[in-house]
Amino acid sequence: MTTTWQQPLFEQSVTDNVRQALTEDIGSGDITASLIPADRTGEARVLTREATVICGRPWVDEVFRQIDQNVQVEWHVEEGAMVEADTILFTLKGPARSLLTGERAALNFLQMLSGTATLCHNYATKVESTSVKLLDTRKTIPGLRQAQKYAVRTGGCHNHRIGLYDAFLIKENHIAACGGIKEAVVAAREIAPGKPVEVEVESLSELEIALECGADTIMIDNFSLDNMSQAVAMNKGRAKLEASGGITDQTLLPIAQTGVDFISIGVLTKDCKAIDLSMRITKM
Structure with missing residues (x-):
């Protein structure tokens, strides 16, 4: 996203x-x-x-x-x-x-x-041979988010949502509080019909539910490379897939080569x- x-x-x-x-x-x-x-x-x-x-x-x-x-x-x-x-x-x-x-x-x-x-x-530069887009996160210096996200773009990566207001990112705690993935997605569509909806999933079974609910983007969190490849095959272009969690410069290219659309990396702004x-x- x-x-x-x-x-x-x-x-x-x-x-x-x-x-x-x-x-x-x-x-x-x-x-x-x-x-x-x-x-x-x-x-x-x-x-x-x-x-x-x-x-x-x-x-x-x-x-x-x-x-x-x-x-x-x-x-x-x-x-x-x-x-x-x-x-x-x-x-x-x-x-x-x-x-x-x-x-x-x-x-x-x-x-x-x-x-x-x-x-x-x-x-x-490490993934320039692939079509993946590298995304930042909200792990920024307080008060300097716009500045750091500008720097991310200047360096050749891309921005995830700017804040809590411009897109939904439904994570584990939101899902639990709403009663499930489907319930959370339905509520998001009703609250802000024009806003992008992203759902974080932790298994292939949750991925299937998120796909059935029509999420715009699905964050596959801490998936193995094999499961990422399976997720891409299951998705068949229905949603954008974003890999996240434990990304390092050693794992970056293999993850990009699975065919995911995005990889989000907190280190881009928090460890500079x-x-x-x-x-x-x-x-x-």
Whole structure:
């Protein structure tokens, strides 16, 4: 199951993310930057110390827009580009105080989102010989879901539902509380007729029930490779099949080769490593 990206919601989230980041960092004022004369201008450059997929330009631009619109940001790489270590990513020109005040917030967004995009790129490359789509999950940093899901897309993977509001994902506890798979699916269709309905199953017998109920997507959770292949054969294209649970980089390709439509992987957003970036003043 994939969801439709909502651009207005994304744009608002960038503004809100940056406002919160600057509030927690600057607080009552950048006292160290105040050591520099207010009228002094400067130039700086930001480079990466390791190979990466670049992601996060909207946040960097917004940081300096909110701090000081006199700061000029000039990018030397495109969003989503794979770059080598020591590549200059962007240069800055403007009031020296503002360059230094915005440095950490801007680099925090860029290093984290580039790390997410790079990890997704690496996973997507492993299954590029298949038709499977790799999906993220809701295992994201609180307050940064839109940002991380944007990075997932930038890295070549795809978004599952954005939140609890845009699609049904009926799992074991929902099924138990509703009285069964059929009851849960029927209720979902009545509550929100236009929303996608996905059901998690843990056996081939539950899969058959979910298929009979007309679920749009069925998550086959922690199935063996043999059972995944059987599930694909049973499905015959009636629903989309999503493999989930215990996915590793070693099992990823064999799972994709069973013929499932999607593989959801929590690690895409919850275990990302930030990229090592550096900013240096080049002129003052």
